[in-house]
Structures are given as structure tokens and as C-alpha cells.
Amino acid sequence: MIAETGAFALILALVLSLAQVVLSVAGRWRRASVLAGAGAGAALAAFACVAVAFAALMHAFVTSDFSVANVTANSHTEKPMLYKVAGTWGSHEGSMLLWCLALTGFGAAVAGFRRGLPPGLKAVTVATQGAIGTVFLAYTVLASNPFQRLAQIPIEGRSLNPLLQDPALAFHPPALYAGYVGMSVVFSLAVGALVEGRADAAWARWVRPWTLMAWSLLTVGITLGAFWAYYELGWGGWWFWDPVENASFMPWLIATALLHSAIVTEKRGALAGWTVFLALAAFTFSMLGAFLVRSGVLTSVHAFAVDPTRGVLLLMILGATAGAGFALFAWRAPALSPGGVFAPVSRESALVLNNILLAAATVTVLLGTLYPLIREAATGEAISVGPPFFNLTFTPLMAALLILLPAGPLLAWKRADALGVAQRLWVAALIAAACGLLAFAVVSPRKALASAGLGLGAWLILGALVELAERTRAFRGSAAETWRRLTGLPRGAWGMTLAHAGLGIFVLGACFETGWKAEAAETLVIGGHLNVGAYELTLDAIQGVDGPNFDAERAVISARKAGALICAPRPERRFYPAGGQTTSEVAICTLGASHLYVVLGERRPGEVWLVRAYWNPWALLIFLGPGVMALGGLISLSDRRLRLAVGRRAAAA
Amino acid sequence: MRKLLAILAAVFCIAAASDPAERLADPAQEARARALFSEVRCLVCQNESIDDSQAELASDLRRLVRDQIKAGKSDDQVKAYLTDRYGEFVLLKPSFSWGNAALWGAPFLVVGLGVWLLARNLRAPRPSSELSEEEAARLADLADDDQT
Structure with a gap:
């Protein structure tokens, strides 16, 4: 009964989304606030209905209702409760429902803001949001219904892939989806700008908080995914340039570019057309991601629920939505005002360069992901594009961006003083160069590129601090004045400082880990030793473990440095009888910012076990950095200036 | 850059992470093999290099590469050998063509x-x-x- 309620609520949500479109369009056409208000009401009701459907599906998972096909395929009575709940969005159908929940949720949020957006822009935005919702809800109801019942009810379910039974992965999809779908609001606002013919400072100010929110959530989602890959896949890698990783990375790159170009549009009224273009592109790439993961056109470690028919449907949705958006852009963008002019050395120029490099990076990732398909379709030859390609193209583009980054926030709008900026940054540049040289001289083995990377990371962090010092007149005014300025800084300023410094932290971690990680593998008897980095690992014992839904072998290992016991890793090798899979549960000792990473391999003939160990120096920073960046985004989001009511005041003026 | 780092990393951690049973006796040759592994695709896997993959075919390919290196072939010769057998698909770094x-x-x-x-x-x-x-x-x- 509850499952039927869910199915019914989903169909009702589809109808309400359609009503949302019709009423909002009518409201805009007739300039009738009652009709537009009814459209907004429909948006709220659609969200409520999808929430009911989502709750119904979650109920089926929590109670292990195996009469629902989706629960049978993805759940099991013995699965821990967290993964029963997470199973709701662990399958193709459930994840589409989560997507629709986020989509209608954001639609309701836009509709629910009573003040803020001018009525015309709001009506068009709510209508566009409703149209996107209608398309995806129709897809979910017609092609991917999660509530389908089974005629013959099985006693036990087939369980969720054990690799996915992991806390990081339980929360990875909600964060990622909220980020992906958050871009839909930006898309709708862009359509609104095109229809209304205005993409001015006030419009850019409405775009920024939505972009910031979606960007922060995407950052969290991608980082959780990378962290999951790092400790679950068992070889210590955290980014593989896998198509599915790329699919989530492209919207992030575009959102990053959009965050920066929207600043130019807000402050200087320039780049309006480009900002609208990026706003359309961000959600297009989000939809492309949803399509790539589900269609089966690309092979990937992460792809799930691969189904070509559904893939074609998703491709049609992608083509229709993005096609309509960009056709509107081609038609209406020339009407947008060209905006202010600026000198070659200015904040505007710096932000345009940022956008050029980020756009080039996105194109690189896009081509690297799709080129094998294009080439195969065109010539029939199969090629592979893997990490070596991205290291040769993406990495230099990013390096150029990071070298330029600290100068950007110090440049004045319109026309800046290059010499003055150089004077403010030369100390930071010297210290950063010294850090790089020191790493080259001290850290063994000697590595030039990794040392340069460390210098770059230091340059970013120091650059962020210099910018903070400039704002607070530190070392130039009195301490009291500096303190007054520091406490009076807007949150947006703190957000930027944190985001840029977080990027620096990430670069430090990524370069140190890639450059100086050490690995070792040996077959060990009980009492055998293995050396990795400065550590000596001893296999003390192997225990049998009886888990809730798995059986495991657990290695009791002691790690010593110069004879002193440092930590006791307990890696496991788990067998899940429900699906017949074996997984390895990595043990990680966090020592400062570094990781000692131990994996238990298979048992070899004789009482011998394969043990692999990695010394991943500064690996923690790889995940901490993006965390700081996302925190910066959220702090910025709480800035008074970015709240919608303030935007209205700016528009009224 | 990654290639260079991989070569250096492999040189200095001598003991390769891949199965000790597969390793070459000569550390320099083993380091070259490891560097090559990260550029060779495990054909049946989903976008993994044979350096990462634990699949049986990856292990076969690793043996193939190690045998070639042991026989004194250069990196380019090994790559040519692989592309002759499996096509360009086997290389993770597309050629400059x-x-x-x-x-x-x-x-x-x-x-x-x-x-x-x-x-x-x-x-x-x-x-x-x-x-x-x-x-x-x-x-x-x-x-x-x-x-x-």
C-alpha cells in the first residue's frame, strides 16, 4: 500500500510540475500575479509529492519490503541500517528519484522566496524549473519506476554491491546530486535572463548564491567520492581520470568559472553573455554526467544500472533541454548589453584569463572522456585516453591558472597597477620559491616537479594571506585598526580566502603524495616483516571475523618506527555471501597529515598472506583542502550581501 | 609529469607493489616495467591500467611486458609489440597522430x-x-x- 502511495505521489508530482509550467507561463504572459503565484504553489506541491514518494521508497528499503522489485535487487535483511537507508538512492531508479527530489526541492525554494526576484524573471525561472522537473519526472514514472511490484515475492534480497556499503558512499550521492541539480536553478535563471532580456548586476547577484551552493555541494560530493576510491578500492589512488569522475568534475570546473565570471557581471556589468552561457553550460554538463553514468556508452569502475534504452531517453532529455537553452541563447544573447570596457591589466582581465583556462580545462576533460567514442564512430578504430593524456594537458593548464591566481584578488577593477601588485606579492613569491627549493634540497629522493608543486601550493596559501593582510592593512596600520578591519570583513571575503587557501592545501597534499609515496608488497608468514618508508610492519596474527552480513579474515599487524610501536593496523578481507563478492577493507593509520595504508591480500598456498603497504605522505591534505574550499563556499553563502532580499534592493535602484 | 614521477617513484621504492611473485630480479628493469604498466590498459577491465588491476588478464599482460623487457626490448619496442597485438586501444596515452x-x-x-x-x-x-x-x-x- 505504501509503495502504491509512493507511485501515486510520483505521478501527482509529474502533473503538478506540468501545472507549474503552464500556470507560470500564463502568469508571465498575462502579467497576472495570481496565475504566477499558483505556479509557485504548484512547485511547492510537486516537491511535497516527490518527498512523499521518496519517503515511501525509503520505507520499503528500511522494512525490507521485497515485494518491491527495486528493494529485492538492492537490499538484504542483514544489511546494516545505514546501508538500508542509503540503498534508497543506491540503484538507478532510486537515484533518479533522488535527482527529482533535489530538482523539485530547488524549484520549490525558488518559488518559495516571496520577495527578491522581479515577478517576470521569477515566473520564467519557476516555469523553466517546472519544465526540467516535468521531463525528469516523466522519465522516472515511465521508464524508471522504483515502485514496481514483483508477482512472486522472494524471501531474501540480492543486496547492495559491498563496495558501495560504505559511510562515505552513503552520503556521496546526495551531496553530488544536490550539487548537480543545484545548477538547474542557475540554468533556469539564465533562461529567465534571456527571455526578459536582462542579465545585469542584479541578475548576477541572484545567480551567485545558487552557484556557490551548488559548487560547495559538488566539492563535498566529489571529495567524498575520491576519498571512497582512496580507501575502498585498495591501491591508494584517489583520482583515476575515470569517465564517471570526469562527468562530475566537468560541472565543477564550469561552476568554478561561473562563480568568477558572475563576479565581473555583478561588479562591472561586463561579460553578461558569457556568464549566461556558463550558467546554461553548468547544468548541461550535470545532465551529461547523469547520462554518461547510466547509459553504458562508457566503461567505468563506477557506472551503474547500465541500460542502453534508458540511455537513449536520457540523451534525448539532455539534447532537448540543453538544445532549447542554447537555441534561446543564440537568439536572445545579442540583445544583452555588452558591458563595460577594461584595461589589459585589471581584475576583469585576470578573471577572463581564469575563465579561459578553466574553459580550456573543461574542454580537455570533455574531449578526453568522449574522444574514444568519437574516434570509434568516425573511423572504427578504438583508442584509450587515460591518465597520461590528462597529466600532459590538464596539469599544465591548471599550473598556469594557479601561478596567476594570487595576483587576481589584488588587482583593481577596470585598470590596475601591475607594479603595485608585484610589490605586494614579491615577499610571498620569494618564500614560496624558497619552500620549493627547500623541498628539492631536503626531501629525499630528490624530485624537481613535485618540489615545484609544493612551491606552488605554498604560493597559493601565502597569496591568500597577503590578500587578507592587504584588506586589514596588517603591518602597515596599528594593531587595533587591523583587528577592527579583520572583524569587520564581510563573510564573502573570508570565503574567498578560505577557498583559495584550501586549493593551496590540496596542491601541497597532491604533489607530496604523488611525488613521495612509497609502496611495498610481500607474502608474509605469521611473524613476517615488511618495510615501507620508515616503518617496519609485522604480521602478528590472522583472525576470523563474523560480520553482520559478511565473513572476514583480519590481519593483526604492528607498525614500528625505529623499534617503537607506532600503530596497529587491522586490514580485513571480507567475503559477502549474499552476492558472492570479496572486498578488502583497508586499514589506515593517520600519522600527522600522512597515511600508513595497509591492505590484506589473498592467502597463498601454505600459511602465507600477501600484504601490501603504502606510505602516503601528506595524503590527508588532499581531502582536507577541498573540505576547506567547500567551507569557504558555505561561509560566503551566509554573507548578508548575497541574500536575495539585498538583491531586490539593488534591482529597485 | 605523472610518467616521470612514476618512473622515479618506481626506482626508489625498489620493491614493486605488484605481486612479489611476478617481480623481475633486476630493479632497474622492474622500474621500467612499472612505468610502462601505468600506460597500458587492462583490456577487459573498466578503464584501469594493468598497474592497478588485479584481473587475471592484467597479470598476463604484466608478465608479457616483463618478458619483453627482460629480453632487452626498449620501451617503444614493447609498446609497438603491444599495439601490434591489441591495437592502439591498449595504450592509455593516445599517440601523437x-x-x-x-x-x-x-x-x-x-x-x-x-x-x-x-x-x-x-x-x-x-x-x-x-x-x-x-x-x-x-x-x-x-x-x-x-x-x-
């Missing part, structure tokens, strides 16, 4: 195009250093502080 020109050229094309557009825009009439009245009014209204 005309067929891949769009792939390798696109990033630089986008940067070039962007810089050209920026330069063209900058050559428009030079701005006065003062804000116009309208701009000053908008700035005053918008920016109650100098936040980016």
Missing part, C-alpha cells in the same frame, strides 16, 4: 581563441581611468564594501 590531432590540439586551441578574443576586446577604445557617472552610481549602490 593526425587522427588524434583534435584531441591533443583542442586545449591549446581554446586558450588561443580565448586570448585572441580578450585581446580583440581590449583593443576597443581605451577606457578612461575615471568611472562614468552611471558606473559610479551603480558601484556605490552595489558595493558597500570592496568585496570581490
Whole structure:
């Protein structure tokens, strides 16, 4: 009964989304606030209905209702409760429902803001949001219904892939989806700008908080995914340039570019057309991601629920939505005002360069992901594009961006003083160069590129601090004045400082880990030793473990440095009888910012076990950095200036 | 860059992470093999290199590469050997060929195009250093502080 309620609520949500479109369009056409208000009401009701459907599906998972096909395929009575709940969005159908929940949720949020957006822009935005919702809800109801019942009810379910039974992965999809779908609001606002013919400072100010929110959530989602890959896949890698990783990375790159170009549009009224273009592109790439993961056109470690028919449907949705958006852009963008002019050395120029490099990076990732398909379709030859390609193209583009980054926030709008900026940054540049040289001289083995990377990371962090010092007149005014300025800084300023410094932290971690990680593998008897980095690992014992839904072998290992016991890793090798899979549960000792990473391999003939160990120096920073960046985004989001009511005041003026 | 790092990493951690049973006796040869592994695709896996994959075929390919290196072949010869047998699909780094020109050229094309557009825009009439009245009014209204 509850499952039927869910199915019914989903169909009702589809109808309400359609009503949302019709009423909002009518409201805009007739300039009738009652009709537009009814459209907004429909948006709220659609969200409520999808929430009911989502709750119904979650109920089926929590109670292990195996009469629902989706629960049978993805759940099991013995699965821990967290993964029963997470199973709701662990399958193709459930994840589409989560997507629709986020989509209608954001639609309701836009509709629910009573003040803020001018009525015309709001009506068009709510209508566009409703149209996107209608398309995806129709897809979910017609092609991917999660509530389908089974005629013959099985006693036990087939369980969720054990690799996915992991806390990081339980929360990875909600964060990622909220980020992906958050871009839909930006898309709708862009359509609104095109229809209304205005993409001015006030419009850019409405775009920024939505972009910031979606960007922060995407950052969290991608980082959780990378962290999951790092400790679950068992070889210590955290980014593989896998198509599915790329699919989530492209919207992030575009959102990053959009965050920066929207600043130019807000402050200087320039780049309006480009900002609208990026706003359309961000959600297009989000939809492309949803399509790539589900269609089966690309092979990937992460792809799930691969189904070509559904893939074609998703491709049609992608083509229709993005096609309509960009056709509107081609038609209406020339009407947008060209905006202010600026000198070659200015904040505007710096932000345009940022956008050029980020756009080039996105194109690189896009081509690297799709080129094998294009080439195969065109010539029939199969090629592979893997990490070596991205290291040769993406990495230099990013390096150029990071070298330029600290100068950007110090440049004045319109026309800046290059010499003055150089004077403010030369100390930071010297210290950063010294850090790089020191790493080259001290850290063994000697590595030039990794040392340069460390210098770059230091340059970013120091650059962020210099910018903070400039704002607070530190070392130039009195301490009291500096303190007054520091406490009076807007949150947006703190957000930027944190985001840029977080990027620096990430670069430090990524370069140190890639450059100086050490690995070792040996077959060990009980009492055998293995050396990795400065550590000596001893296999003390192997225990049998009886888990809730798995059986495991657990290695009791002691790690010593110069004879002193440092930590006791307990890696496991788990067998899940429900699906017949074996997984390895990595043990990680966090020592400062570094990781000692131990994996238990298979048992070899004789009482011998394969043990692999990695010394991943500064690996923690790889995940901490993006965390700081996302925190910066959220702090910025709480800035008074970015709240919608303030935007209205700016528009009224 | 990754290739260089991989070579260096492999040289200095001597003991390769891959199965000790597969390793070559000569550390220099083993290091070369490890560097090559990260550029060779495990054909049946989902976008993994044979350095990462635990699949049986990856293990076979590793043995193949190690045998070739042991026989004194150069890196290019090993790669040629692999592409003769399995096609270009086996290499994770696409070759610099005309067929891949769009792939390798696109990033630089986008940067070039962007810089050209920026330069063209900058050559428009030079701005006065003062804000116009309208701009000053908008700035005053918008920016109650100098936040980016």
C-alpha cells in the first residue's frame, strides 16, 4: 500500500510540475500575479509529492519490503541500517528519484522566496524549473519506476554491491546530486535572463548564491567520492581520470568559472553573455554526467544500472533541454548589453584569463572522456585516453591558472597597477620559491616537479594571506585598526580566502603524495616483516571475523618506527555471501597529515598472506583542502550581501 | 609529469607493489616495467591500467611486458609489440597522430581563441581611468564594501 502511495505521489508530482509550467507561463504572459503565484504553489506541491514518494521508497528499503522489485535487487535483511537507508538512492531508479527530489526541492525554494526576484524573471525561472522537473519526472514514472511490484515475492534480497556499503558512499550521492541539480536553478535563471532580456548586476547577484551552493555541494560530493576510491578500492589512488569522475568534475570546473565570471557581471556589468552561457553550460554538463553514468556508452569502475534504452531517453532529455537553452541563447544573447570596457591589466582581465583556462580545462576533460567514442564512430578504430593524456594537458593548464591566481584578488577593477601588485606579492613569491627549493634540497629522493608543486601550493596559501593582510592593512596600520578591519570583513571575503587557501592545501597534499609515496608488497608468514618508508610492519596474527552480513579474515599487524610501536593496523578481507563478492577493507593509520595504508591480500598456498603497504605522505591534505574550499563556499553563502532580499534592493535602484 | 614521477617513484621504492611473485630480479628493469604498466590498459577491465588491476588478464599482460623487457626490448619496442597485438586501444596515452590531432590540439586551441578574443576586446577604445557617472552610481549602490 505504501509503495502504491509512493507511485501515486510520483505521478501527482509529474502533473503538478506540468501545472507549474503552464500556470507560470500564463502568469508571465498575462502579467497576472495570481496565475504566477499558483505556479509557485504548484512547485511547492510537486516537491511535497516527490518527498512523499521518496519517503515511501525509503520505507520499503528500511522494512525490507521485497515485494518491491527495486528493494529485492538492492537490499538484504542483514544489511546494516545505514546501508538500508542509503540503498534508497543506491540503484538507478532510486537515484533518479533522488535527482527529482533535489530538482523539485530547488524549484520549490525558488518559488518559495516571496520577495527578491522581479515577478517576470521569477515566473520564467519557476516555469523553466517546472519544465526540467516535468521531463525528469516523466522519465522516472515511465521508464524508471522504483515502485514496481514483483508477482512472486522472494524471501531474501540480492543486496547492495559491498563496495558501495560504505559511510562515505552513503552520503556521496546526495551531496553530488544536490550539487548537480543545484545548477538547474542557475540554468533556469539564465533562461529567465534571456527571455526578459536582462542579465545585469542584479541578475548576477541572484545567480551567485545558487552557484556557490551548488559548487560547495559538488566539492563535498566529489571529495567524498575520491576519498571512497582512496580507501575502498585498495591501491591508494584517489583520482583515476575515470569517465564517471570526469562527468562530475566537468560541472565543477564550469561552476568554478561561473562563480568568477558572475563576479565581473555583478561588479562591472561586463561579460553578461558569457556568464549566461556558463550558467546554461553548468547544468548541461550535470545532465551529461547523469547520462554518461547510466547509459553504458562508457566503461567505468563506477557506472551503474547500465541500460542502453534508458540511455537513449536520457540523451534525448539532455539534447532537448540543453538544445532549447542554447537555441534561446543564440537568439536572445545579442540583445544583452555588452558591458563595460577594461584595461589589459585589471581584475576583469585576470578573471577572463581564469575563465579561459578553466574553459580550456573543461574542454580537455570533455574531449578526453568522449574522444574514444568519437574516434570509434568516425573511423572504427578504438583508442584509450587515460591518465597520461590528462597529466600532459590538464596539469599544465591548471599550473598556469594557479601561478596567476594570487595576483587576481589584488588587482583593481577596470585598470590596475601591475607594479603595485608585484610589490605586494614579491615577499610571498620569494618564500614560496624558497619552500620549493627547500623541498628539492631536503626531501629525499630528490624530485624537481613535485618540489615545484609544493612551491606552488605554498604560493597559493601565502597569496591568500597577503590578500587578507592587504584588506586589514596588517603591518602597515596599528594593531587595533587591523583587528577592527579583520572583524569587520564581510563573510564573502573570508570565503574567498578560505577557498583559495584550501586549493593551496590540496596542491601541497597532491604533489607530496604523488611525488613521495612509497609502496611495498610481500607474502608474509605469521611473524613476517615488511618495510615501507620508515616503518617496519609485522604480521602478528590472522583472525576470523563474523560480520553482520559478511565473513572476514583480519590481519593483526604492528607498525614500528625505529623499534617503537607506532600503530596497529587491522586490514580485513571480507567475503559477502549474499552476492558472492570479496572486498578488502583497508586499514589506515593517520600519522600527522600522512597515511600508513595497509591492505590484506589473498592467502597463498601454505600459511602465507600477501600484504601490501603504502606510505602516503601528506595524503590527508588532499581531502582536507577541498573540505576547506567547500567551507569557504558555505561561509560566503551566509554573507548578508548575497541574500536575495539585498538583491531586490539593488534591482529597485 | 605523472610518467616521470612514476618512473622515479618506481626506482626508489625498489620493491614493486605488484605481486612479489611476478617481480623481475633486476630493479632497474622492474622500474621500467612499472612505468610502462601505468600506460597500458587492462583490456577487459573498466578503464584501469594493468598497474592497478588485479584481473587475471592484467597479470598476463604484466608478465608479457616483463618478458619483453627482460629480453632487452626498449620501451617503444614493447609498446609497438603491444599495439601490434591489441591495437592502439591498449595504450592509455593516445599517440601523437593526425587522427588524434583534435584531441591533443583542442586545449591549446581554446586558450588561443580565448586570448585572441580578450585581446580583440581590449583593443576597443581605451577606457578612461575615471568611472562614468552611471558606473559610479551603480558601484556605490552595489558595493558597500570592496568585496570581490
